[in-house]
Amino acid sequence: MNYVIEFQPSGKSIEVDEKTTVLRAARKAGLHINASCGGTGVCGKCRILVESGTVQGGISEKLTPEEIADGTRQACTAQITEDIVVRILDDAGLKKGQLGTAVPERHRTGKYVFNLDELRQAGLFIPPVEKFFLELPKPDATDHGSDASRIINAMREQYNERHIQLGLSVLRILRRTIRENDFRLTVTLARPVNSKSRSRLTHVQAGDWSKRNYGLAVDIGTTTVYGQLIEKNSGKILAEGGEYNRQISYGEDVISRMIYAEKGEGLSRMHELVIESINGIIERLLKKQRVNRDEISSITMAGNTAMTHLLLQLEPHNIRRAPYVPVSNFYPPIRATDIGLDLADHAIALLYPAVSSYVGGDIVAGVMGSGMYRTEKTTLFIDIGTNAEIVIGNKDWLASAACSAGPAFEGGGILHGMRAAAGAIEDFSIDPQTLEPMSITIDGKPAKGICGSGLLIMVSELFETGVLDQRGRFDRNLDHPRLREGRSGWEYVVIWAEESGIDQDIVLTEVDIDNFIRAKGAIYAGIQTLLAEVGLEAGDLEQVILAGGFGSYIDLDSAITVGLLPEMDTDKIIYVGNGSLMGCRMSELSNHIRKDVVAAIRRMTGFELSEVPSYRDQYVASLFLPHTDTTLFPETEQRRLSRIRERDKTAA
């Protein structure tokens, strides 16, 4: 259910989901409410007066009984359960004066979900591994055809499926399976990528089991492994879930795992751990549904090139050494049990191919899953993480590159950085006059630190309000209790110790900001370099697709303000979430995708940024907010200047 909330005195109203807090609703509406504790109810500053309707919660000992009786509530814990009108009180909003409580609205990207019906209508809904029910003609004196030929003929006649080969394991159970239910049986067919090759019958079952046709899609992330159980006949996701990649105990980054894999039994250990992770997920996905393990006929997986090598137990040694050569970018279909997956013997494992050591199957899966490979629009696809992978192109050509951004976007190298977990500050705005913050934590839990999306919006706000300059330095002239010189230089106190969940001030330091700028600079420089290599400019981009965990929470305006993404109309930006997982699911449902991916990779040019001379220059020029060349960000610059002018005018 959605409800409308109207804010006074601005008169702004916005529609929100049921149980959204008033604080989040204000943030969404572009209204500032002081929330110095992260929205956990501790500071008691985010007061609102409910003028019409009622809210749920929003009451604590910070409010007097009279205030409560009057309708005063804390915006951070007050949930919207009907249409209401609220007034932002002075304490909570701007101190005094004529200014409203307006801060810039923030743009989350529109989420792209691929269209199953479109796939079906285009005749592409043909899973690579599929079940068919057959009623076979029985042998008699005029028909001595073998059991196998009976199936082959019936598949041709009933389903127009040709060139079918039966493997040894199927042949071994074929006679009794055919006869168990009077020549009625279900066969599982695995299609080839190349339509001229043979299809293989991987399984036979007596009777009709054609409705029980399941597959798995699995994204093998360096940090997290994520899986979906898919009902292949409908394309529906029956269950999904993830867990940390168990390799993580041997190092959070890919490089340290590759190093470990080079030693003794290291490779087989790495292989076992990721397989254990996948098996753990399979176990839980199956438990959630009444699906038997042996009803899974296929699993499609994607990961970066190093993760794929570790998964298959291929030696990753040369991936990390110049000139960065993987064992293979293409992987044959394999029996799932051959790599230790806890599935039936007949289950087939399909792996997304890679472009290079640094543009892996996860990115390829994203390019496929997001439909980039068949769009007319000149598109930038970007997956932001420790390594950012960038693909530019459309249905006719593709260029890819990867750049090392470092771990800042995952909270690494940031004093109070943390992963996007409960208690992480994920949203933020600042009152340009008072410099008081509006912080919002994940799940409204006491603040523990700052996650990547919080960091991005924080730097953006501080920069736009002039608290930070172009070089990422705090304005030393501002006299404010939250700005101070700490142990590692100047810092801004985001949450005071007594309002935090960790008994110490949560701060953002200039060192943090330097790390952040290097990360965003590497990515921006990568985009610019790749654009230049293919003879384009940012203005030529007709679409941007964000993928990956970070992309889902990214604030687009902030991303442009700090110079992570090129300045552009934010409507052109879409988010696909876990593009790798989406690509795997699409592959499970459409063998055409598997065919197209080979063609897509063939027309994808891989660039090694380290070998493109201009990359270094682009990088250095990007180590500013938003960039050394502000003409690349004209609107950003104008907005910033106008917000600072506003601030100075009010102060004056």
Added chain:
Amino acid sequence: MNYVIEFQPSGKSIEVDEKTTVLRAARKAGLHINASCGGTGVCGKCRILVESGTVQGGISEKLTPEEIADGTRQACTAQITEDIVVRILDDAGLKKGQLGTAVPERHRTGKYVFNLDELRQAGLFIPPVEKFFLELPKPDATDHGSDASRIINAMREQYNERHIQLGLSVLRILRRTIRENDFRLTVTLARPVNSKSRSRLTHVQAGDWSKRNYGLAVDIGTTTVYGQLIEKNSGKILAEGGEYNRQISYGEDVISRMIYAEKGEGLSRMHELVIESINGIIERLLKKQRVNRDEISSITMAGNTAMTHLLLQLEPHNIRRAPYVPVSNFYPPIRATDIGLDLADHAIALLYPAVSSYVGGDIVAGVMGSGMYRTEKTTLFIDIGTNAEIVIGNKDWLASAACSAGPAFEGGGILHGMRAAAGAIEDFSIDPQTLEPMSITIDGKPAKGICGSGLLIMVSELFETGVLDQRGRFDRNLDHPRLREGRSGWEYVVIWAEESGIDQDIVLTEVDIDNFIRAKGAIYAGIQTLLAEVGLEAGDLEQVILAGGFGSYIDLDSAITVGLLPEMDTDKIIYVGNGSLMGCRMSELSNHIRKDVVAAIRRMTGFELSEVPSYRDQYVASLFLPHTDTTLFPETEQRRLSRIRERDKTAA
């Protein structure tokens, strides 16, 4: 070395191999010498006088010192080691009179050996699994191609081999193997049957091993398993050998093994036993040569449909039950270790496909190996054993059938029948006047019994000389000590007890002859029925190909005389020996054969004789010597009548 022996008084001379006995030379020349003990030196009747030159051996206590000094020798043990002239003495030849010692010459078939050079010149010498040496370009800053792509590109550029896929096990050792010998390596390529499918790299080795390219050809007979070790680059057979199929301890015939396979662990036991047989042969073949087990990259096998099922552990239940349906007639390429063969993991096992339950891969292999599938000539291919398989056709069409002949040709159902082993009477002629026999045993060992080829020629001789009539009955009017009424009716004493190796008379009974006639009748009826089904007559046959162990020793005139084969010019008949093994070897050397076999089977019509109404009539008409309709055997009838007339004239 060959030598010329001239026989007196006939003046006939013949060229023979060194160490041939004078007895065998006489037989070959169509001259009768009494040899009532089978040619073992016991009876002492086969006396000859060496008139020019000397022989080796031929001396025993049966000869007086004077006789020895004069040059008298026993023909059965006298070996020819130089050009000689010998006189057949009265005792040994005809008793008296003007007649020479002539009996009909016997025709062994010409042996067909397939022509490797022809294969090479036709560009067909392309093994299905082959090795290639590659020197790969090394990766550098401008070439980040994966290890796998390096191989794929090099195979295309250096050998024009395309569409190559690398399996997981190869990918797992690829990185280190490529670098072990500085990017110089040998790859093993397994080609598909269908040229549009992918080839697979099955193995990689550091350095150049392309000269060490070996394969195995194995015929899986019900009785004997026979194998060849093949040097694939040259096509040469390096070693060959066989052993009894170890399943034989569970029954000599296929049916009893199939019955056993239906019980409990019976199938897996049958599977294990034949695999043990093959492994035993592999062991010995490798020992004979300096070839390592892991240098065998492929093994091609053929057997009848039941044997193939047992080999692959496919349930044979419906092969022996109407309507006789096998699990499959085609078998996918499999990993040799998957069926328990003691070869390297990378070795591929290829199985010859079958036509039906009763026309198996061994016959198909024979049709391929003998070149029948590509001849212009209307050809009859026949493999004579307990089951006789018959194929008629040419390069444009093929028709096949199988008929159950019973075990007579293998010595079964014959009172003194035995397999073709040392001491078995394998050759025979009879003096039409004296009815005294000239028996020759295998290896000149004391006579133990009669093998199939001996039985055939014995029946033929007895019939042609009028001792047997058309119905297979002995002439009751002949008064001769070797013809008598025994326990199971009338019989002819082939070897007297004192001259035999078993202390009892070796006899041929009318019951034996009945069994023989039923066996030959079933085959002849099969040929006639199949000919009629395709609208041909025996006279239309331009070529006959005999295959199988029996075929190698068959006397063509005898086969026609008794009505086993249709009357025809014996020059049209060739023998291919173990056609199944030959087909396997050809498949090991030429992937084109593997492709052609699919097409050949597609154009091969299988007939079930039991369902062709005329077969029964044909069979009944064939239960005579040679046939109820003697106009089908005009020359045979004429020869018989003339021999009988000769006999009667002499007797008169």
